[in-house]
Amino acid sequence: MKRTVKIGGVSVGGGNPVAVQTMAKAAATDIKAIIEQAAAAKEAGCDIFRVAVPDMSAAAALREIRRNIDMPLVADIHFDYKLAIAAAKNRADKVRINPGNIKKAGLKELTAALKDLRVPVRVGVNGGSLEKSYKNSSDRASALASSAMDAIRLMEDLGFYDIVASLKSSSAAETVAAYRQIDKLCQYPLHIGVTEAGTPERGIIKSAAALGSLLLDGIGDTVRISLAADPTAEVKAARELLRAVGLDKSFVEVIACPRCGRCGYDVGGLAQKVEDYTRNVKKPLKIAVMGCVVNGSGEAGACDLGIAFGGDKAVVFKDGSVLKTVGADDAEGCLFEEIKKLLL
Amino acid sequence: MKRTVKIGGVSVGGGNPVAVQTMAKAAATDIKAIIEQAAAAKEAGCDIFRVAVPDMSAAAALREIRRNIDMPLVADIHFDYKLAIAAAKNRADKVRINPGNIKKAGLKELTAALKDLRVPVRVGVNGGSLEKSYKNSSDRASALASSAMDAIRLMEDLGFYDIVASLKSSSAAETVAAYRQIDKLCQYPLHIGVTEAGTPERGIIKSAAALGSLLLDGIGDTVRISLAADPTAEVKAARELLRAVGLDKSFVEVIACPRCGRCGYDVGGLAQKVEDYTRNVKKPLKIAVMGCVVNGSGEAGACDLGIAFGGDKAVVFKDGSVLKTVGADDAEGCLFEEIKKLLL
Numbered sequence: 001m002k003r004t005v006k007i008g009g010v011s012v013g014g015g016n017p018v019a020v021q022t023m024a025k026a027a028a029t030d031i032k033a034i035i036e037q038a039a040a041a042k043e044a045g046c047d048i049f050r051v052a053v054p055d056m057s058a059a060a061a062l063r064e065i066r067r068n069i070d071m072p073l074v075a076d077i078h079f080d081y082k083l084a085i086a087a088a089k090n091r092a093d094k095v096r097i098n099p100g101n102i103k104k105a106g107l108k109e110l111t112a113a114l115k116d117l118r119v120p121v122r123v124g125v126n127g128g129s130l131e132k133s134y135k136n137s138s139d140r141a142s143a144l145a146s147s148a149m150d151a152i153r154l155m156e157d158l159g160f161y162d163i164v165a166s167l168k169s170s171s172a173a174e175t176v177a178a179y180r181q182i183d184k185l186c187q188y189p190l191h192i193g194v195t196e197a198g199t200p201e202r203g204i205i206k207s208a209a210a211l212g213s214l215l216l217d218g219i220g221d222t223v224r225i226s227l228a229a230d231p232t233a234e235v236k237a238a239r240e241l242l243r244a245v246g247l248d249k250s251f252v253e254v255i256a257c258p259r260c261g262r263c264g265y266d267v268g269g270l271a272q273k274v275e276d277y278t279r280n281v282k283k284p285l286k287i288a289v290m291g292c293v294v295n296g297s298g299e300a301g302a303c304d305l306g307i308a309f310g311g312d313k314a315v316v317f318k319d320g321s322v323l324k325t326v327g328a329d330d331a332e333g334c335l336f337e338e339i340k341k342l343l344l
Numbered sequence: 345m346k347r348t349v350k351i352g353g354v355s356v357g358g359g360n361p362v363a364v365q366t367m368a369k370a371a372a373t374d375i376k377a378i379i380e381q382a383a384a385a386k387e388a389g390c391d392i393f394r395v396a397v398p399d400m401s402a403a404a405a406l407r408e409i410r411r412n413i414d415m416p417l418v419a420d421i422h423f424d425y426k427l428a429i430a431a432a433k434n435r436a437d438k439v440r441i442n443p444g445n446i447k448k449a450g451l452k453e454l455t456a457a458l459k460d461l462r463v464p465v466r467v468g469v470n471g472g473s474l475e476k477s478y479k480n481s482s483d484r485a486s487a488l489a490s491s492a493m494d495a496i497r498l499m500e501d502l503g504f505y506d507i508v509a510s511l512k513s514s515s516a517a518e519t520v521a522a523y524r525q526i527d528k529l530c531q532y533p534l535h536i537g538v539t540e541a542g543t544p545e546r547g548i549i550k551s552a553a554a555l556g557s558l559l560l561d562g563i564g565d566t567v568r569i570s571l572a573a574d575p576t577a578e579v580k581a582a583r584e585l586l587r588a589v590g591l592d593k594s595f596v597e598v599i600a601c602p603r604c605g606r607c608g609y610d611v612g613g614l615a616q617k618v619e620d621y622t623r624n625v626k627k628p629l630k631i632a633v634m635g636c637v638v639n640g641s642g643e644a645g646a647c648d649l650g651i652a653f654g655g656d657k658a659v660v661f662k663d664g665s666v667l668k669t670v671g672a673d674d675a676e677g678c679l680f681e682e683i684k685k686l687l688l
Contacts, residue, residue, distance in 0.1 A: 027605040034605075052605035076604065078638045098638070128639025128646075135642075170599045170643060172589050176560050196634070196643060198600045199616050205552045205581070206588035212553020213560050216520050226602040228612030228633075234602070237549070244550035245516050255514045256542045258570040258578070260420065261371040261378075261396035268572030272543050289572075290540070294422045294442070295472025298479075299514060299540060302472075 002189045002221055005120050005162055008072030008093030010047050012164065012221045013189030018247050019047040019222040020238040021191065022231040023076065028058035031065055037231050038069040044235040048222060050074040050096065059086035066091040074122070078129070081106035088119040094164070096122040099151035100129040107151060111158045120162035123151045126195055127169035141177035144169060149185055163188045164222070168195035172210035179214050189221035196226065203227045204237045208244070215245045252278035255288040255299050255306075263291030265309045265328055273332070274339065281343060288317075289335075305342055307335050346533045346565055349464050349506055352416030352437030354391050356508065356565045357533030362591050363391035363566040364582040365535065366575040367420065372402035375409055381575050382413040388579040392566060394418040394440065403430035410435040418466070422473070425450035432463040438508070440466040443495035444473040451495060455502045464506035467495045470539055471513035485521035488513060493529055507532045508566070512539035516554035523558050533565035540570060547571045548581045552588070559589045596622035599632040599643050599650075607635030609653045609672055617676070618683065625687060632661075633679075649686055651679050 004014030012019050022041050026033035028051045038049045053059050053075040066073050074094045075087030081102050084095040097110065114121055125148045127140065137143035144167040152163055165188050167178040175194050183190065194210045197203030207225040214220045225237040242248035256271030257263075271289040278287070288306035290296035300306025300317040308315050314331035316323045316338060326334045348358030356363050366385050370377035372395045382393045397403050397419045410417050418438045419431030425446050428439040441454065458465055469492045471484065481487035488511040496507055509532050511522040519538050527534065538554045541547030551569040558564045569581040586592035600615030601607075615633040622631070632650035634640035641661070644650025650661040658675035660667045660682060670678045 023602065023604050025603050025605070027608070030605075050604075054606050058605065101638070126639050126642075128634075128642030130642070172556065173560055195639065196599045196601045196632070198598050199612070199619050202584055202588065202598070202619070203600075205548060205556075205584045208549045208552035209556020209560065209585060209588045212516065212549075213557035216517055216553065216557050228600040228602055228615045240546055240549045241553060244546065244553045254542050254546070255540045256547075256572040257540045258367065258572055259369050260367050260394075261369070261374075261402065262398050264371070268543070271572045275543050275546070288540070290472075294445070295470050295539065298470075298472030298474070 003161070003187050005164055005189050007048055007074070007120055010072050016221070018215065018220055018242055020045055020235055020242070021048040021050060021074070021222055021224040022046050022234040022238075023050040023224070024052070025231060028053060028061040028065065031061055031068070034065050035068045038071060041231040041235050042069070042071055044232040045239040046071060046231070046235040048072045048074060050076050052076045053083050053087050054078070056083065056086060059083050059090055062087055062090040062092050081110040084110050085113045088114055088117045092119065094120045094122060096124045098124050098126060098129055099147055100125060100131045104154065107154055108158065111155045111160045114162070115158065115160045118162070120164065121155070122164040122166060122191055123148050123155075124166045124191070125168070127171070127174065128195065140169065140174050141181060144174070144178040145181040145185060148182060152186060152188065164191050165189075166191040166193065168193050170194065170196045172206050175210040176213050179219050183219045190219060191222040191224070192220035193224040193226055198228060200227050200229045200233055200237070207237065208241050211241060212245055215241070215247060249284040250282045252281050252283065252285045252287060254278070255286060255290075255303060257289070257291045257295065257299075259291045262294065263309055265291060265331070267291040267309065270332055270335070274335070277336070277339065278343070283343070285342065287339065305335075305338055307331060347505070347531050349508055349533050351392055351418070351464055354416050360565070362559065362564055362586055364389055364579055364586070365392040365394060365418070365566055365568040366390050366578040366582075367394040367568070368396070369575060372397055372405040372409065375405055375412070378409050379412045382415060385575040385579050386413070386415055388576040389583040390415060390575070390579040392416045392418060394420050396420045397427050397431050398422070400427065400430060403427050403434055406431055406434040406436050422446075425454040428454050429457045432458055432461045436463065438464045438466060440468045442468050442470060442473055443491055444469060444475045448498060451498055452502065455499045455504045458506070459502065459504045462506070464508065465499070466508040466510060466535055467492050467499075468510045468535070469512070471515070471518065472539065484513065484518050485525060488518070488522040489525040489529060492526060496530060496532065508535050509533075510535040510537060512537050514538065514540045516550050519554040520557050523563050527563045534563060535566040535568070536564040537568040537570055542572060544571050544573045544577055544581070551581065552585050555585060556589055559585070559591060593628040594626045596625050596627065596629045596631060598622070599630060599634075599647060601633070601635045601639065601643075603635045606638065607653055609635060609675070611635045611653065614676055614679070618679070621680070621683065622687070627687070629686065631683065649679075649682055651675060
């Protein structure tokens with residue numbers, strides 16, 4: 001288990017639930033836009049919100065932003081460690097720095113300031129901005145991990161341990177290999193992500209493959225799915241990923257068969273209706289919508305509620321037992337009647 | 345490396361490319377619908393096509409289907425081994441049987457027939473239809489693997505080795521654990537999938553997490569993403585997964601930054617345009633669309649073509665070097681001009 005690091009009111013690592021992050025797409029100085037994006041992200045299930053801080057006016061805006069969002073605020077810093085110090089002074093709950101573009105002397109001064117201000121840091125290495133000494137390494141995963149460990153050791157030498165680490169690559173394989181390495185090398189919480197994953201259509205699949213692999217192996221304490229899309233799209237995808245790998249159980253999971261030649265009923269349409277109807281329910285429930293007897297009774301019987309079609313009939317299961325058998329025409333009505341009871 | 349098994353014209357295992365499968369949603373006897381679904385699936389990138397065979401009329405229809413599709417045809421059989429023998433005789437290129445619902449005596453007779461007819465088999469275990477002796481096991485992953493190994497050993501004892509195995513669960517964690525086990529236990533190609541993954545919105549994420557994890561570790565010789573949707577949706581998602589994990593490189597990968605406060609340009613919109621424009625190109629190319637200098641030059645410089653915005657300018661990279669700097673207003677035109685040259 002990783003060390004616990006407190007980012008404002010959210011604890012990460014130490015067995016805490018995996019936190020979902022996203023990042024504002026607006027400039028920090030456009031405070032109104034930032035607050036709107038944060039509110040929408042929070043509504044979608046975001047736990048931690050990050051803002052780019054490219055200059056001192058952005059750093060100054062953090063104080064006002066902080067007062068108006070109800071999530072921990074992370075300042076994203078590149079190139080200039082003084083911006084990170086200014087962000088920490090302006091109430092950022094964490095600063096993210098990139099060891100690929102901040103010199104050692106600056107890192108030392110920043111570490112002393114963060115220790116003093118009691119603000120945690122994310123050492124965020126990125127494949128697109130690796131430090132020069134690692135840039136041309138043929139083993140990119142090791143280079144990512146080594147770059148982060150260099151910065152972490154520098155901070156530890158100064159007695160600072162409020163650290164989160166991340167090693168992002170735009171390659172799924174490289175991302176997984178890098179995180180597996182650093183997971184063995186340090187006890188700090190890991191923020192996981194695939195960088196520049198792309199459009200939602202492809203970026204979600206690439207991120208789910210890499211981050212799903214890590215999460216299923218217990219690696220990852222906070223997660224971001226970086227998409228060329230709105231922050232809410234990133235948050236929704238990350239939430240679905242946590243659900244998919246069993247780390248977020250507070251929702252209605254719909255187990256639905258893909259349908260084959262055994263079933264003439266539109267089970268996909270029914271499954272979609274059940275999913276839409278239960279989308280905002282935060283209870284840990286499972287509902288199966290199955291087309292035939294092959295896996296129907298097995299899956300439906302293992303769920304809180306289930307329906308399995310067969311010929312012109314459908315069998316409704318509840319808590320592992322057959323509740324009733326109805327005609328296929330009455331199946332949808334009967335299923336929703338039971339769903340309503342279940343959600344009471 | 346796994347043993348090579350030939351399924352019609354497609355070899356799986358033995359270092360061959362991971363094959364993409366889907367399954368008809370229509371009844372085998374509706375031959376016209378089956379042929380249409382197969383053609384659409386093939387167009388989307390499907391390699392192997394499966395059809396449910398619940399009765400002898402379905403088995404009889406295979407012969408006509410086989411003549412009209414240009415992919416290997418797999419017959420999906422449950423309960424009755426005689427249907428599997430009939431399917432093999434009717435030119436199915438592989439039969440899939442479920443050891444959870446076929447008795448040992450039937451399996452033996454089927455194995456002898458398949459050996460004689462030289463038709464391979466998939467031993468397809470499923471969490472929803474596990475054999476009775478394993479049904480209540482608390483270690484579900486081991487139960488899935490053991491059930492498949494029992495059937496495999498029975499076939500090996502009869503001198504039959506044209507076997508593919510699958511262990512599908514509706515849980516991502518269980519799926520990964522089960523395949524990791526059987527990967528060590530046998531040398532047969534593995535068909536991987538999450539069963540009853542659900543609607544596209546959630547099913548793609550769950551499947552990408554579980555199957556991405558396996559594929560990134562080199563496990564999986566054929567893949568299906570089971571969705572409560574059309575076969576083409578399953579195939580497209582599976583193809584994107586193979587691309588995401590680096591197993592299908594013949595496409596234009598668009599590395600796109602998610603944009604943050606550092607960039608006012610709609611890089612997401614531009615990335616989507618590039619992706620749409622290059623969707624059907626089968627060349628292994630990478631194009632980066634980046635919002636700023638942080639990772640911009642690193643990613644864009646590592647791609648065949650890239651653009652990185654900065655203030656009111658944009659830098660175009662080609663093969664690792666700066667090609668030119670243009671005004672942001674001219675960026676899109678300039679990028680597409682270069683894309684067209686690249687695709688010539």
